[in-house]
Amino acid sequence: MHSSLLVLLLVLFTLANVFTSYLYLYPIIHNCGFPGQPERHTPNGDIPKQIPPFRLLVLADPQLEGDSSLLNPEYGFLPHLQNLWPDVRAANTMSERLEVTGTHLRDVFTIDIPSILQSYRKRLDLIGNDYYLAHIYRTMHWTMFPTHITVLGDLIGSQWVSDEEFERRGTRYWKRVFQKGNRVEDDRTEGIHIEPLPQDGSWARRVINVPGNHDIGYAGDMTKNKMQRYERVFGKVNWETRFNLPFELQDGQDQPELKLVVLNSLNLDGPVLDRQLQTDTYNFINEVITYSRPIEDRTSATILLTHLPLHKEVGVCVDEPFIDFHGGEHGGGIREQNHLGYDSSKGILEGVFGMSGDQNAPGKGRGRKGIILTGHDHEGCDVYHHLPDAEDAESRTWTAEKWNSSTTERQAAIPGVREVTVRSMMGDFGGNAGLLSAWFDPDTREWQFDYATCALRKQHIWWAVHVLDIVTIVLLNYVGWSIFRSTPNGPKPGTEKEKTL
Template identity: 45%
Template sequence: MRLSLFLLRISSVLLPLAILSTTYLYLYPLFHRCGFPAPPRNNSHGFDQCEFQNESLKEYYKDGSSAPFRLLALADPQLEGDTSLPEPVEYEFPGLKKILWDLRGGDWEGIKDALVVGVEDIIADLGSVLKYMRKQVDLVGNDYYLAHIYRTLHWYTKPTHVTVLGDLLGSQWIGDEEFEIRRWRFWNRVFRGSSLPEKGKLVDYKVDEEGEGEEKPIPTVETLGQEDWTRRIINLAGNHDIGYAGDIDESRIARFEAAFGPVNGDIHFTLPSAGLCNAPASSPNNNPNNDTTDTPTLRLIVLNSMNLDVPALTPTLQSNTYTFINNLMSHSSPVETHTTSTILLTHIPLHKEAGTCADSPFFAFFPSQEGSGIKEQNMISADLSKSAILQGIYGMSPESNAVMRGLGRAGIVLTGHDHVGCDVYHYADRENGTWNAKVWTSEEAQVVAREEDTPGLREVTLRSMMGEFGGNAGLVSAWWDGDVGRWRIEVSTCSAGVQHIWWAVHVLDLLVVLIAGAAGVAYAFEIRGGNGTVRHNTSHRKPAVKLKK
């Protein structure tokens, strides 16, 4: 059988498999039926009669088939770099040097042993070279694998907002040069075409020390659909970005914020208020006091939870976080108001009892000579989960004599850190004055969530988007339910599959191309006889007949 025909038969077998696998890979959200949760068809949002001039507002509020707020949430990409590479190979080859030395000295007896050692050196060094090169290729491939998840889901699901829930990078200990390399990879490979939110949109309530007496910042209020957030990435700081409380310092915070945005932030997204259906947005002219009490409002909070717990290496940075939380509460709507719902984005999950999720409560500390600060933690402590988050930001309380019986504000918490992921419901035990957490899908959690007199809050810890965890993503939808006068928030997830699938599909595609190309080259040689001249097949010709005179 001719080589070209053999190669063509191989490619004809592999080609359909390559087409099917590539189609699956680039349309995996379709095959997995991924999508943002949608409002029910009979959902009443109260804007049916509005004549919107803004095209995006028309899509969000007039059509009704999709939620006005759709958040694509990704967790823990952890871009690795030089810290994950093996040591560069040093080509010493001592065995070969010994051979040369023996040859010069005429020691023929030692040459045989030296030759064995030299070959072993070559094999060992070549193995190290291949390992080093493989890891470098793996880093590039991982970038494009993560980019494939973001690009495919962004194209298919059409989010209105995007967030990465911390651990953007693989280590807080890297130097500035390596940090810059990974920053470039983040923005130019993984999230190519995206950018940070406009400066000042996520208000962090910082007031300069010399700014005593100056007016404190107020939260930004923006109408959903007024501006395009689809390519703006809201980044959170994780332990691999700035460290835990025991090793966070001003320089790590500064370089993170310069590259990825503020570690704390607050913004309010509103639906058009009554009588403003034709207005393009809420603005200082039509909302001079940023008063959103009677306007359906989604509050998006970015919280640096890395230094909530004590002890911390830099008390002033921890104080900034506490000040931010206090200012959040001062800018919060009253708990009696149900028109606002709060989405809290933070890296470290809230406290849960051991066995609830894959991770259990865990704290480790630096030795006293290194500051005694927190070196590692799996969750926020029980006290701060309660005082800073549940009772602070959300205004909930187990005490029935608290304002509005302690029911607090509506919303959801989205976290990362725990790579396996977890979905729980935190609720108050009024009898014992404590907080409990149960898996969201459990019967107990569902029963408690339906109880109107029990304070509770859902927390979704997203599974990592890293390949070994299946390339996971969260799809968070929020819409206004006019029938009950409250926001509805629903979450679904979508998995791309382990990174080996991505590699296998692209290797198969490349293999098909190479085999088809090789078949073409082989065919060209065959028809030219392999010597540069066209070979004519004369085997079928009859011998010439000699005519008689």
């Protein structure tokens, strides 16, 4: 055997080991991790950095595609070839028959065969994309040890698919992408569910799904059928659960409470196609507000999970404010939007989070502690919504600014809440994952939040590494068999031993 083949095998084997190790250990190699609970200084000595009790793995916009990009079986395998003989028989002259034959054969090679090859390529691409997304989820799960997992909408790629195709994509979602993940049980999403903040991993396999526009449609497209099939496969569109943190309390104190609120924000603005669905969403918001602890109770905090980002001025994020309507402006309902409208955003900030900036209001207008996580804008964004100072307090309007280190210092003085629009986990956006930590600070008796990101890089890396692994395995087997054949005790060509083998 030629020595150059052994050298090639050694090079490929080394590269395959290095890149495969990177692919399966990339969160550790990139030094990813949930932000830690900071070191505390106490009279009895310093308490070192701790692992937060709540660690949420945040994924956004996987957008599973499907049969719309594959070969349509109604057209047949080679439609132009199938139509050749009937069209030839219908021709009147030999010259017409020859012309029809030439046209059909040309279409077979220029249309049918390329369509078949494109269909198989797309089918392979869909399978590869599923496993690429699955790799992100699986690798982040076993290296980062989250306590909870959420996907912030656009679970599939189109709200216009048939019910059968919706079921197929749902099966791929659960059986391939989020294998071993579970839909949150209905009894945990009915009414107000309260339980201790789990540390036994019982929530680590429950995937908290948030409805996106590609799942149920925008306000002008949303129907009861789309809502029902989504809730059957992925879970309810509006629900909340509350986690109590076991904590040493003094008399009269409540246990620290962390509220997880899943909100369908897609029909908050109008016009809407189905008014009852919009009423259901607003009734849910009112229930969240009504049954919350008092605004001045800082031991409670809210994590709001929704798809559409809140309103922001032009230039703050990649997506700018935009709403389009069926049939022109304010026609038959919302067809598309980048952000919630200003009034809907204000309603969330002042309703769900109770922020007003009014010093005479309960809690001095600071509102409830919390954080907002959204999807939709695939590029991602990180902002702080607040009420800036003004001479006339009633004329103040909500504004958003980029989140940075100085924002943290200003939070105590300026009422507001952080919103993280999570960058998409799709390959074109780097296979991103978000890491949200939450912990209760016993000194301030308030919940604290911190957020980090971790990215695999584009899907081409996943493909390249697996192709390299396959080539290396094939070459390794070829070299191994060649060495075996060339040994004194190995089979010789044409011998009875070889035939037996």
